[in-house]
Amino acid sequence: MKDDKKTPLERVNQIWLDEGISLHRKYLDGRTGGIRLFLSFKNAQKLNFSNQILDTTEMVGAELSKANFNNSSLARSNLFGADLTGAEMQGCSLTKSDLRGACLEDANLEGASLTSADIRNGFILLRKPDGTYEPVKKDEATSFDGINLKGADLSDAKLGRVIGRRTNLTNVNFKNADLTGAVMANSDVSGSIFTGADLTNADFSGCVFHGANLSGALLNNTNLEGADLTAAHFNNNDLHYASTLDAHLPKSVETLDRTLIIILEDHMSWINSLGRKGRQANLSQYDLQATDFAGINLQAAELSFSNLSNCTFLASRLNMANMTNVMALNTDYSDADMRGAKLENANLTGASLRHCRLSPMTILGTQGNKVNANLKNCCLDQTDLENADLSHADLTGAKVRLASLSNANLSHAKCVDVDFTGADLRSANLEGADLRGSKGLILS
Structure with missing residues (x-):
């Protein structure tokens, strides 16, 4: 009878690890006595690696389940075949790391950077005393099941046949990533970027693509059956070779009853x-790209889940309009009245909101009751918000990276967990703003 029992890995403790990390830092700095951290085939589960520089470490086949790597850098590290089940890796840098065959089930990689990482399938062979080889793990594909990759950067990453059913992939940057043969069925990929990505033979059936950008993605034989592509951005030619049976696609204006x-x-x-x-x-769920709405009164209109990319709303009235989950890439909202508008989960990347009014809307006949503009989890990357009025607006969880906010009014705005990385905030008014958990905030 074959003995399937594996030899237990050597256990290391926190004291040993802390000393090893200290010596590794010396190694990285080129100081005398430095030693590269080597944890291959060791058991370091549940240990604390957080807030450390761990670049180029060797962790092949290591047992790292439920370990804490939050905000650490593991750039160019070798994690081939490592078990990272349930690991805490929020804000972790894994740039150019080797994660082939790694198990990442239930790991939390929210906001992590995996740029150019290799996450393809792979397995480890160990030589037995009789000269033959056996795999350490029978699974050949990297597992993403249950993983949280919200807001992670996977641009240029090699993922191949990774398996990640029912996975949180919201707002992930997959630009130019290799996802050939990946299985991501029934996952939420809302707000994610797939421009230039290769999804050949990938399974994204049943996925939610609200606000995702698929323009320029390679979708040869991609399974999009039953997927919700409402408010996703793509060209019709992009889906020509994909399977879209029972998929929920944006409605054409030609199907309007008037x-x-x-x-x-x-x-x-x-x-x-x-x-x-x-x-x-x-006009909910309609493809309205490049439509001219300049000066039009759309107060309290229903526009949720529509594609408004490259539209013009110059000086339009959109106060109290419902624009939740809209896709509005490079749209012009300059001088628009958007008081009390709903823009939760909207994608406004590259849009112009110069001099736009996103302040509270007073409701007539309600003794002065006001409704604040709702921009929760809105993507405002690279937007022009110069002189915009965002007073009292709710921006919880919004991304405002590389945006222009010069002279913008953010007084008393709710900016909890907002990412301001690279934003221009010169002369912006932040008086009374709630900035808890915000990052990248640089005031001049």
């Missing part, structure tokens, strides 16, 4: 009559 002009006229009557005449404009 012309767009009549819809806008009816909406104006609805506004002016306080709802007694006309009809509220409902």
Whole structure:
């Protein structure tokens, strides 16, 4: 009878690890007495590696389940075949690391950087006394099941046939990544970037793509059956070779029951009559790319889950409009009235909101009750918000990276966990703003 029992890995403790990390830092600095950290085939589960520089460490086949790597750097490290089940790796840098065959089930990699990392399948062979070889693990594919990769950077990463069903992949940067043969069925990839990524033979069936950018992705024989592609950004040619059976696709304006002009006229009557005449404009889930709405009154209109990319809303009225989950890449909202608007989970990358009003909206007949603009988890990367009024707006969890906020009014705004990395905040008003958990905030 074959004995399937594996020899237990040598256990290391926290004291040994802390000393090893200290010597590794000397090694990285080129100081005398430095020794590279070597944890290959050792058991370091549940140990604390957080807030350390651990670049180039060797951890092949290591048992690292439930270890804490939060905010540490593991750039160019060798984690081939390592068990990282349930590991805490928030904000961890794994740039150019080797994660082939690693187990990342239930790991938390929120906000981690895996740029150019190798996460393809792989397995380790060990030589037995009789000269033959046996695999340490039978699974050949890297497991992503249950992983949290929210906001992680996987640009240029090699993922290959990774398996990550029911995975949180929201707002992940997959730009130019290799996902050939990956299995990500029933995962949430809302807000993620796939430009230039190779998804050949990948399984993304049942996935939610709200606000995701698939433009320019290679989708040869990609399984998108049953996927929700509402408010996703792509060209029709991008899906030509993909399987989209039962997929939920954006609706075309040609399927509207009335012309767009009549819809806008009816909406104006609805506004002016306080709802007694006309009809509220409902353009939810429609593909409205490159439409000119300049100067149009869309107050309280229903625009959720629509694709508004490259549209013009110059000086338009969008106060109290529902724009949750919209895709609005490079859209012009300059001088628009967006008081009290709902923009939760919207993707406004590259949009212009110069002089835009996103302040509270006073509701008539309610003794002065006000509704604040809602931009929770909104992507405002590379937007122009110069002189915009965001006072009292809720920006919880928003990304405002590389945005221009010069002279913007953020007084009393809720900016909890906002990412301001690279943002220009010169002369911005942050009086009374709630900045708990925000990062990248540099004030001049």
